[in-house]
Amino acid sequence: MPAAKAEFRSAQRSRRRADAALRTDDDAARLSASFAEQASAWLSTVLPTDPSSAPSVACYLNAAVEPPTAALLQALHDQGGTVLVPVCLPGHLMEWVFWHPGIEVRRSDLAPVDEPVGPGLGFQDLFGADGPGLDAMLLPATAVDAAGNRLGQGGGYYDRFLATLADTGHDVPLAALVFEPEFVPQGSFAVGALDRPVDAVVTERQWRAFGK
Secondary structure (H helix, E strand, C coil): CCECHHHHHHHHHHHHHHHHHCCCHHHHHHHHHHHHHHHHHHHHHHCCCCCCCCCEEECCCCCCCCCCCHHHHHHHHHCCCEEEEEEEECCCEEEEEECCCCCCEEECCCCCCEEECCCCECHHHHHCCCCCCCCEEEEECCEEECCCCEECCCCCHHHHHHHHHHHCCCCCCEEEECCHHHEECCCCECCCCCCCCCCEEECCCCEEECCC
């Protein structure tokens, strides 16, 4: 029987804290670089190939024990793309802020994460005539199973955003970042009817795409 979401998520968080406690600064830097390499490899398969294009990619600022994104965010910026990072809003909603190196960040009032400071784009701003749109998304997760089911943090922020994407017909490629042991067999955790699977999983060792 699959484990309940809360139970499985709690076990994953405990393992993450234990692993993070043993990680040196050099380990963390190497880990960040490895995630950037694997995520960039996946992105190369889904982003526009026109060299003059400036793809728009959503990513996240990692919490202390999450798969690190610092090197990935820097790489996306250096490649000339538009980088968007989420900010939590009341009602478990999100808006998006343009990210660049050195941007001011502050602790969210709604979630245990740091967020960039700047003008936010709501859904209509993001996909409006003058908005950047989205060419790909890199999502946080606590686990991904072999069918592409993503276990989030439990807040529902991404679930609501992904549901709005689907309801409005925006087919944005999705990849979830997890540590290698968090890519688990199908059926390891419960999946609800509203849970949207991702197109790929990215770990520090490799990336894997799922068939649609």
